[in-house]
Amino acid sequence: MSTTGTTRTVDRAFEASLYADSDAALDAGASLLAADPSADAELARRGGEFVASAWRRGWQPADVVRIVRRELDDVHVRLVGRLILDENRQPPTPRWAAQLDSLRALGAPEPPRTDRFSYTTAVLELYRLLLRLPAIEPLDTDAPGTPRAPRTSGAPGKPAARPRADGETRVLSRIRGLLAKAEATGFPEEAEALSAKAQELMARYSIDEALLAARSPDANTPGACRIGVDPPYETAKAVLLDAVAGANRCQAVWNEALGFSTVVGFEPDLEAVELLYTSLLVQATAAMTRAEAAQRAGGRKRTKTFRQSFLAAYAHRIGDRLATVAEEQRQQAAAGAAASEGELLPVLAARDVAVREQVTRLFPETVTTRVRGVSDAAGWQQGAAAADQAQVTARPPLER
Structure with a gap:
C-alpha cells in the first residue's frame, strides 16, 4: 500500500476510535489497523507526535509513564516506554535524562507479542489517553518541545547539580x-x-x-x-x-x-x-x-x-x-x-x-x-x- 494509503488507514482508524468512548468505536479503529500491517510505521510516528504534544503541555517522561500505569495496563506501559525512548532526540535536562535512564534500565520495552487486533486495540487505548492529557504546570522550560528561556546561573565557579545516578x-x-x-x-x-x-x-x-x-x-x-x-x-x-x-x-x-x-x-x-x-x-x-x-x-x-x-x-x-x-x-x-x-x-x-x-x-x-x-x-x-x-x-x- 502506498504512503498515502497507509496515512488514510491511520486517519480513518483515529476518526473512528480516538474521539469516542465506546468499545464499538475502539473495535472499529483497531480492525482497520489490524487489517493493514503496512500502516504500523505511520501509527508509531503518530504516537511520537502524541508524546511530543504531552511535553508541550507540561508533562515529563516519568509523569506520562505514571499516568499510563495508573489508568491502563502493563502492555500500555511498555508501548509508551518505547514511544518515549524513540521520540526523545533533543538534549534533555539532568532530571529529564535521569527519567529516560530509568526507562532504559527496565530494558527496551518491545511491543507485545500477540494477535494484531489485540495489539492495535492497545495502541489506540494508549493514544486515547495521551490525546486527552490535560495541560499541567511546566516545570522545566528547557525540556524538549517547550520554549527556551534564560536560566539563572549558579555562583561563579560552582558547577550545576549533577543528575541522580x-x-x-x-x-x-x-x-x-x-x-x-x-x-x-x-x-x-x-x-x-x-x-x-x-x-x-x-x-x-x-x-x-x-x-x-x-x-x-x-x-x-x-x-x-x-x-x-x-x-x-x-x-x-x-x-x-x-x-x-x-x-x-x-x-x-x-x-x-x-x-x-x-x-x-x-x-x-x-x-x-x-x-x-x-x-x-x-x-x-x-x-x-x-x-x-x-x-x-x-x-x-x-x-x-x-x-x-x-x-x-x-x-x-x-x-x-x-x-x-x-x-x-x-x-x-x-x-x-x-x-x-x-x-x-x-x-x-x-x-x-x-x-x-x-x-x-x-x-x-x-x-x-x-x-x-x-x-x-x-x-x-x-x-x-x-x-x-x-x-x-x-x-x-x-x-x-
Missing part, C-alpha cells in the same frame, strides 16, 4: 514497586517479605544524609519535581509528603486527580524530600503490616479503616516531629550565622522567598484538603506509635 533511580523505582505489591497482596506473609525487601534496599544503598552531602551545589533558582502519590489512602500520603517537603525548605502541592504532588525547592532539597518520603513510606508499610498481624492474632480481620487511620496518624505525627526538627535546625543555623557575621541566614531567607514565589507562579490558586475517614482508634494509636519509632536509614530516630 542511574543506580539510585533504579533503586527508588524498585522500592516503590515493592511497596505497591505489599499494599496490594492479600497474603500477610508476602506483604511482610516485600516490605522487608524494600527496607533492605534502603539500607544497602545508604539513602541517608551522606548521599545528599555528595551533591554539587545547585543554581540560584528553585526547581520542581513531581512525586507520585499512589492509591490507596492518597490523602494521608499527600499529608506525609507535605510534611517532609516543609521540613526540607520545600513546598508541595497535591494534584489529587492526576495522582502526584509537585514539590518546589532547590535541587539538593528536592532530592532529600524524595528520599526521606520514600524511606518513611517503607517504614510505614512495614509497621502497618506488623500491626495488622498482631490484630489478626487477636481475632480481628484486616480492614480498610484500620489502614486508613494508621496512615493518617502516621502522617500527622511525622509532621509534628519533622516540624520540631526543622525548628531546631533553624535555631542552630541562626547561632551559626551569628558566629559567621550573619552570612547564612540571609541566604536561607532568600531561598525561602524564592521557593514561595515559584509556588505562586506555578500555582496561583490552591485549596486545602481535610483528612477524612479516620475512625479506627486502634489504627490511629498504632500509626502514631509507628511514627514515633520512624527513622531515616543510617540516621538516629527523629527526636521528639
Whole structure:
C-alpha cells in the first residue's frame, strides 16, 4: 500500500476510535489497523507526535509513564516506554535524562507479542489517553518541545547539580514497586517479605544524609519535581509528603486527580524530600503490616479503616516531629550565622522567598484538603506509635 494509503488507514482508524468512548468505536479503529500491517510505521510516528504534544503541555517522561500505569495496563506501559525512548532526540535536562535512564534500565520495552487486533486495540487505548492529557504546570522550560528561556546561573565557579545516578533511580523505582505489591497482596506473609525487601534496599544503598552531602551545589533558582502519590489512602500520603517537603525548605502541592504532588525547592532539597518520603513510606508499610498481624492474632480481620487511620496518624505525627526538627535546625543555623557575621541566614531567607514565589507562579490558586475517614482508634494509636519509632536509614530516630 502506498504512503498515502497507509496515512488514510491511520486517519480513518483515529476518526473512528480516538474521539469516542465506546468499545464499538475502539473495535472499529483497531480492525482497520489490524487489517493493514503496512500502516504500523505511520501509527508509531503518530504516537511520537502524541508524546511530543504531552511535553508541550507540561508533562515529563516519568509523569506520562505514571499516568499510563495508573489508568491502563502493563502492555500500555511498555508501548509508551518505547514511544518515549524513540521520540526523545533533543538534549534533555539532568532530571529529564535521569527519567529516560530509568526507562532504559527496565530494558527496551518491545511491543507485545500477540494477535494484531489485540495489539492495535492497545495502541489506540494508549493514544486515547495521551490525546486527552490535560495541560499541567511546566516545570522545566528547557525540556524538549517547550520554549527556551534564560536560566539563572549558579555562583561563579560552582558547577550545576549533577543528575541522580542511574543506580539510585533504579533503586527508588524498585522500592516503590515493592511497596505497591505489599499494599496490594492479600497474603500477610508476602506483604511482610516485600516490605522487608524494600527496607533492605534502603539500607544497602545508604539513602541517608551522606548521599545528599555528595551533591554539587545547585543554581540560584528553585526547581520542581513531581512525586507520585499512589492509591490507596492518597490523602494521608499527600499529608506525609507535605510534611517532609516543609521540613526540607520545600513546598508541595497535591494534584489529587492526576495522582502526584509537585514539590518546589532547590535541587539538593528536592532530592532529600524524595528520599526521606520514600524511606518513611517503607517504614510505614512495614509497621502497618506488623500491626495488622498482631490484630489478626487477636481475632480481628484486616480492614480498610484500620489502614486508613494508621496512615493518617502516621502522617500527622511525622509532621509534628519533622516540624520540631526543622525548628531546631533553624535555631542552630541562626547561632551559626551569628558566629559567621550573619552570612547564612540571609541566604536561607532568600531561598525561602524564592521557593514561595515559584509556588505562586506555578500555582496561583490552591485549596486545602481535610483528612477524612479516620475512625479506627486502634489504627490511629498504632500509626502514631509507628511514627514515633520512624527513622531515616543510617540516621538516629527523629527526636521528639
